[in-house]
Amino acid sequence: MTVLVVAEIARGALAPATRDALSVAAALSPEGTVGVAVGTGARSAAEALARYGVGRVWVADDDRFDSAPVAATAHAVAQAATAAGADTILVGGTAFGRDLVARLSVRWDAAAATGVTEVRRDAGALLIRRPVFGGRAHETRKLVVPRCALAVRPHAFPAPVERPAPLAAETLDVAAVPARLFGPRRTAVEAAVTGQGPSLGDASIVVSGGRGLRSAEEFGIVEDLARALGGAVGASRAVTDAGWRPPSFQVGQTGRSVSPQLYLAIGI
Ligand SMILES: Cc1cc2nc3c(=O)[nH]c(=O)nc-3n(C[C@H](O)[C@H](O)[C@H](O)COP(=O)(O)OP(=O)(O)OC[C@H]3O[C@@H](n4cnc5c(N)ncnc54)[C@H](O)[C@@H]3O)c2cc1C
The missing domain is CATH 3.40.50.1220 (TPP-binding domain)
Known part of the structure; x- marks a missing residue:
């Protein structure tokens, strides 16, 4: 089993939610986990993944991904997953992560699930658990498919253990990402009025x-x-x-x- 962890980059560093994905990956496939990081800060995000034992990382340190829709990142991630021979993609369950797995279900022909709170292997398939109906119930789902893309719920897993590995970065060929995916660019973001301190979605x-x-x-x-x-x-x-x-x-x-x-x- 080869698991690809997607490094989400926030303000040039590894987003905290990626650590949940690393924790799940370490339990599922301690020796078979690889990574991918795209956008400004991808190289330092790859170094951060290596601190958690994920040394082989596909990297595209290209600022066009920062303002492009998630569709462009999904294309690059699918490319890395195919190059790595991965069967499972894991990402933190942020707005970015949820958007990404939805796109990967089409782009990479994968079963997608968000809000995942438990993952384990079961006779060659993956068994996942997650809250449904606004948290009023939990469903268990068996993913009997060759490819899965999962967004894991923030704070639902123990912190990953640091076990530094040498970084073996592979350069992702971004020329393969169609130029039209970079077309709809974000040109500005105006912050809404929110509370001070950490964001609600990430806060512990x-x-x-x-x-x-x-x-x-x-x-x-x-x-x-x-x-x-x-x-x-x-x-x-x-x-x-x-x-x-x-x-x-x-x-x-x-x-x-x-x-x-x-x-x-x-x-x-
Ligand atoms: C389709 C739909 C979607 C909804 N989505 C949401 C949602 O996303 N989020 C949401 O919050 N609501 C949502 N609601 C509304 C929800 O059903 C409740 O009406 C709402 O959450 C009630 O808010 P409240 O608990 O602040 O107020 P109240 O129900 O009025 O409760 C106030 C509480 O404060 C307590 N209290 C009063 N005085 C004191 C005191 N001095 N010290 C301590 N406690 C005190 C009372 O005993 C009571 O328990 C939704 C409703 C619908 C129909």
């Missing part, structure tokens, strides 16, 4: 407030506590509907999915 501590806080001003105690704990601020829909905080704070079925190790709900 989330402090959320609800209608029980009674006013926009009183909601400030939630923010004070989150700041003191180094956590992210969330809110119920009652709070965002009332306009106490913007919709970007909302946690839940029609808001953000969170998977912290500690969730404090105040007045919810």
Whole structure:
């Protein structure tokens, strides 16, 4: 079994969510894991993968991927997976990771799953578990297919163990990625109003407030506590509907999915 871990790069470094993918890969295929990193900072992301024992990494340090749609990255990742002879692709379950596996299901002809909280081998197939129906149930699925692409849920797995390996970087031939995929470029990003501290999706501590806080001003105690704990601020829909905080704070079925190790709900 050969597993390809996709390094997500955030601000030029390995995104924390990639460590969840590394942890799953180490359990599934300790000796058969390879990596891929594309975009600005790909080389340093590859070095970070090597610290976790993934020494063979396909690299495309090309800034065109930074502003291109995920379709361009999916093409490059599929190319690396084919070159590596991989049967499974793992990526952290961020917005990027979820978008990527959906595209890989078509581009690489793979079974795709997101929000994965358990993965194990079962008689030549992969058995995965994940929450469904907004977390009201868990489904187990057996992937009896030659290729799988999985986005693993942040914080659902133990931290990967560092076991440095020498980096054997392979240059990815980006000329094979069709130029049209780089066409729709992102030219600007304006930050929405969000809480201070870590982003809700990545945070290992989330402090959320609800209608029980009674006013926009009183909601400030939630923010004070989150700041003191180094956590992210969330809110119920009652709070965002009332306009106490913007919709970007909302946690839940029609808001953000969170998977912290500690969730404090105040007045919810
Ligand atoms: C299709 C659909 C999608 C939805 N999606 C979402 C979603 O994504 N996210 C979401 O949050 N909601 C969502 N909702 C709304 C959800 O069903 C609830 O109505 C909402 O979450 C209630 O918010 P709340 O708990 O803050 O308010 P309330 O239900 O009013 O609860 C307030 C709580 O505060 C407690 N309280 C009051 N005073 C105090 C005090 N002094 N100290 C401590 N506790 C106190 C009360 O006992 C109560 O438990 C959705 C609803 C629908 C129909």
